[in-house]
Amino acid sequence: MNNTVDKTVTVEQLKAIETISDVPDDQLQWFLDASTIQEAKAGERVFEAGETMDRTFVILEGRFRICMMQGGKIREVADFGPGTITGYLPFSRGKKTIGYGECTEDMVALVCHMQNMREGIQKHYELTEALVHIMTTRVREFTAIQQQNEKMMALGKLSAGLAHELNNPAAAIVRNTSSLKEQLKQLPELFKEIAAIKMDMREIKPVKQYITEVVQRPEKPSLSMMQRADLEDELMDWLEDHEITDYSMAETLADMGFSIEDLEKLRGMIAVDCIAPILAWINNNLITGKLVDDIQEAARRISELVGSVKTFTHMDRDADKQPIDIHAGIQNTLKMLDYKLKKGNITLKEDFAADLPKIKVMPGEMNQVWTNLIDNAVDAMEISGSGTLRISTRRDGDFVQVLIVDDGPGIPEEIKPRIFDPFFTTKEMGKGTGMGLDVVSRIIRQHNGTIKVKSKPGETEFEVCLPLNN
Known part of the structure; x- marks a missing residue:
């Protein structure tokens, strides 16, 4: 921005700028005398990134913006229009420009160099005070915007992770409730089969106790994938030998820790023609119980995450x-x-x-x-x-x-x-x-x-x- 133009700027024009409207006329006249009027075309650079901040700008016409290069992309950090005072200001800690200045509209500005401004700081209190107020307001507003951006970015990261963490248990609840409905649909048919079995209470009680004992064993064997596959094959062969063709039953029984020995012991406790409906009933109850446990765990996880959010934000304090x-x-x-x-x-x-x-x-x-x-x-x-x-x-x-x-x-x-x-x-x-x-x-x-x-x-x-x- 080097083009000096012949144009008259009056004290009245400067007093129309709200931030310096209370500065005495003689001090504004000093500022006019110490400055030059310069213009720049749209797209022209006013200054480059990293340059010494050595000029005060009063924009009379047009606009310019400050941009930074970040991650290989241009990021606009500020935009200034008519009536804006920016650049070097008294007592500012900023020594270098944080980005480059670029005109977005043809611009005319009053430009005062730092050497002249330092003279004004010594002689003109009200002008200095007004410029310091501009500087503190600029820092406060700019910092507030950037802090808000930082909070929004942090919130975006946290919400993305939270959404992912909540999605898993929520999807598990949907999936398991659908499976639970399918299990409940089987109950009428299973009830008919169980009702047709002729067993008295003396026979039912030990069967129930043994099933509970197997399911609630404190230490279930830890199996590798290969060992588990072999166990499921063995259980499936046993079930087929007893004319049971529900292949998913082998997987459920393996999950709950049943072995061939357990099934043989169970078969010895009941009549041969009762084994199929009883195992079907057991299978349904085990699956239903597991689905309910999974839903409960998923709901607990969601509750825990919501509790963590509440504690994290301290919304109740x-x-x-x-x-x-x-x-x-x-x-x-x-x-x-x-x-x-x-x-x-x-x-x-x-x-x-x-x-x-x-x-x-x-x-x-x-x-x-x-x-x-x-x-x-x-x-x-x-x-x-x-x-x-x-x-x-x-x-x-x-x-x-x-x-x-x-x-x-x-x-x-x-x-x-x-x-x-x-x-x-x-x-x-x-x-x-x-x-x-x-x-x-x-x-x-x-x-x-x-x-x-x-x-x-x-x-x-x-x-x-x-x-x-x-």
Whole structure:
């Protein structure tokens, strides 16, 4: 943006900009005198990424945007229109541009270089105050947007994993209820067959007791796939010898721990013509019981996941600090990220100190810390297709120490000093906003704690220390 144009801008035009409308006229006139009027065409670069931030822009006409390259793709991070003041502002910590500026509409702007602005800072209090307010508002709004993006990305990751985890037990319930209906349909016919058997109670009682004994054996033999297949073949041969052709019965009996010896003992307890209907009745009851158990387990799993979500979000608690078991938060976070651990073929190793006292923290915010650190560790190991995540806790004087260690490729030395900076990220577009570790650092400072990182190829360690007496 180098084209200087001859155009008159008045103090009244500047006063029409709300953010500097209360600045005295003489100070606005100084700003006009210290600036030049420049224009740029649509598509033209106003500045490049990484340039020194040395100019203040007041956009009079047109628009421009700031874009960053992330994961090989362009990501727009800000858009400025008429009346916007941006670029170098007093006391800003920003030294370099985070991306490149590109005109989206033909633009005319008032441009004041940093050297002149520094003179104005010394001489013109109200103008400086107004520009500082613009800067703090810009940082606050930009940070809020990026934090919201970070939360939405984290929510997307958690919801994807949660949906997968909920889908499995939900599908099991649907599948098993359908099978249960089929079993119940067989009951009328089985009842007729059982009713036709002439057995008195003295014969029925030992049969019932023996079946219960077999089903409830505490230790069922552990069989390989080959051994199980052989057992099913043997059971099927026995059933065929007794004119029973229900091939699924062999599988059910094998599941419940029946052997040929068990069937022979059972046959010796009842008449030959009773064995088929009794085994059919037994088979139906065993399948029905197993389906009910599977449905109960699936429902328990769904209830457990919902409970984990509730605990994770602390939806039933105040936002104030609460005395909590630090392990509960970490373990709930691991439950929420369990799908991602499985998908990444990650082995989890936990070493939690048993004697840690409760510490006073904001539970929801601490869950953000564990989510970001664990999620980043899993992402780092994703490259190699597997890995080991180690999480340990211990008491260190008046602090609780939490170590989260992964065996990924490590953090390059040249970027290690920047990983806690706002908006810095090495992830592809759509996977991160660069606010995750900044949020982590802010939350830990808010709890009067510290976070440190050590990294080398094959081992990256994040150490979080939180005070016991917070």
